[in-house]
Amino acid sequence: MTGEWEDEGGWTDLPELDEAGGEAPSQAPGGALPVVAVVGRPNVGKSTLVNRIIGRREAVVEDVPGVTRDRVTYEASWGGRDFTLVDTGGWDPDATGMAARIAEQARVAVELADVILFVVDATVGVTDADEAVARVLQRCGKPVILAANKVDDQRTELEAHALWSLGLGEPRPVSALHGRSSGDLLDAVLEALPQAPPRSEGGSGPRRVALVGRPNVGKSSLLNRLAGEERVLVDPMAGTTRDPVDELIELGGTTWRFVDTAGIRRRDRELKGADFYAAMRTRGAIERSEVAIVLIDASQPLTEQDLRIISMVSESGRCMVLAFNKWDLVDDERRYYLEKEIDRQLVRVPWALRVNISAKTGRHVDRLVPAIEKALASWSTRVPTARLNAFLNELVAATPPPVRGGKQPKILFATQAAAEPPKFVLFTSGFLEETYRRFIERRIREEFGFEGSPIFINMKIRERRSSAKSGRRR
Known part of the structure; x- marks a missing residue:
């Protein structure tokens, strides 16, 4: 190997060893933002209003009651003020069973x-609930702003009184679906908000x-x-969580932002309604995170779903901790x-x-936090160019690349x-x-670590110009 890589020819980019999907994870802003909780009985349009306020379709919406089940937080902004918006499940004080537990989350x-x-x-109009x-x-x-939703015209506005x-x-009066008077509603919310504390300079927020x-x-x-308490719903019925649920939790002296996501099913193309959008939210949550804890029963x-989720996290370029639960x-x-299954089926993510x-x-x-910290340290590691080339010099001298095309x-x-x-x-x-590229990846890991983090290897191949073109050029 030599440092004399400049040449008359150009360089051709080849695809990476694995594709890293998505963008760099967004960091949560530092400082505690004021919190606005959106509450109400089932199917009054809370999640639709949340989507209207944040300006994008994040909260899962379906024309049946009970789609939102946990407290789900979003960052929102209006009139130059930032605040945290909390979407909640339907609050019915007389509910029983699962509905009662959803109502309890609204109370929290x-x-x-x-x-x-x-x-x-x-x-x-006004119901008993x-x-x-x-x-x-x-x-x-606490300050309460009463939003009369589904006011789409002047006649309904009179009924809101x-x-x-x-x-x-x-x-x-507001129409969450059409946006009518949503700005006036937000102005009222801002008037009731406490003054947000100044953000710390250079704070990147919890990981x-x-x-x-x-x-x-x-x-x-x-x-x-x-968290040490019931922050999200747990039920033997699969699919209880539908929206990604963000929770700030302090562990080991550090505050982390944990995101509970909907379970990813085997065939997304067969999903409909809320389950389809829940799967989309889960993918988005992975892209916005820095570490993914993949839970496996x-x-x-091990199932096809487990392997597909592991592959999704790996391709997204995020750190990964495999938590074998139960x-x-x-x-x-x-x-x-289980050891046999891991050796045979997880060979691509050792x-x-x-x-x-x-x-x-x-x-x-x-043991999860030390594993997360170790993975994040690997994810951020940079190998000095001189050290990397010295290592590859020795590696190639001992094991040269295989001959290709003579x-x-x-x-x-x-x-x-x-x-x-x-x-x-x-x-x-x-x-x-x-x-050979995978051999290089394996040896780079042995030399420099990168435990818990994917690495990607790309090639730039030198293109040699033909002798005829070179002759005309001279």
């Missing part, structure tokens, strides 16, 4: 919020960690275990077969860090072009076979 959102945005369907929620809000001691009877002040996996592997149980054989259900026989946990009992959950390609120069995720560029005189 009220306790944590600075301002309450109470949404009522103006076309239906609305009156029951209003009585709770009257006692909460009946909502004065709730005792929460002036009803603010984002996505909890992903197929349905019912214990993602929400793990988030509740890490250790008590069951370890309390694994006996010696299952442990033996770099992923592994932690055996039980979200139910708390076993080894404390010629042996040479690695003329190498550099690390980026970090987060790490990307390397090899300037070569010819094409390097995929097996």
Whole structure:
């Protein structure tokens, strides 16, 4: 290998060893933003209003009650002010079963919020459930903005005046679907918001960690275990979580932003309605995160879904920790077969860090943060160019690239072009076979680490000009 890689010819880019999808993860801003909780009984248009406020379709919306089940947070901005918007499930004080647990999440959102945005369907008028929620809000001691939703014309606007009877002040007519008077509503919200504290200079905010996996592997149980309280719903029925749920959790003296996501099913093309959009939100949550904890049910054989999710995280360029959950259900026989499955089916991601946990009992959950920190350190690692080339010189001298077309390609120069995720560029005189590139990747990992992080290798092949063109040029 030599540093003399300049040549009359140009360079041809070849595809990377693996494609890194998405953009660099967005960082959450530093500082605590004021919180606005959007509450109301089921199917009054809360999630539609949330989408209108944040200016994009993030919250899952479907024309049936009960689509939103957890507290889901979004960053919003209006009139130069930033705030956190919390979408909640339908609040029915007389609900039982799952609906009661959804209502409890709405109550928690009220306790944590600075301002309450109470949404009522103006076309239906005041219901018993609305009156029951209003009585709770009257006692909460916090500013309450009453949004009379589904006011699409002047006639409905007159009907909205009946909502004065709730005792929460002036009803603010709005159409979440069409945007009518949404600006006036937000102006009222801003007036009620407390002044946000100044943001710290250069603060990048908590690191984002996505909890992903197929349905019912214990993602929400793990988030509740890490938080030390029930922040999201847990139910034996698969598919309880539909929106990505962000939670700030302090662990090991550091605040992390954990994102609980919907379970990814095997065939997205067969999904419809809320499940389809939930799968889209999960992919977006992975792209916006820096680390993905892939939960796998250790008590069951690895499935096609597990492998597809692992591949998705790897291709996205995010760090990865494999959390084999439900370890309390694994006996010696299952442990033996699990090791065989890992050796056979996870051969493409030997770099992923592994932690055996039980979200139910708390076993080894404390090992997740050290694994996350180790993966993030690898993700940010940069190898000095001189050290990288010295290493590759020795590697190529000991194991040269295989001959291709009667010629042996040479690695003329190498550099690390980026970090987060790490990307390397090899300037070569010819094409390097995929097996040799994977050999280089494996040896780079042995030399420099990168545990828990994917790395990507790209080639730039020197194009030699023909002798005829060179003669005319001279």
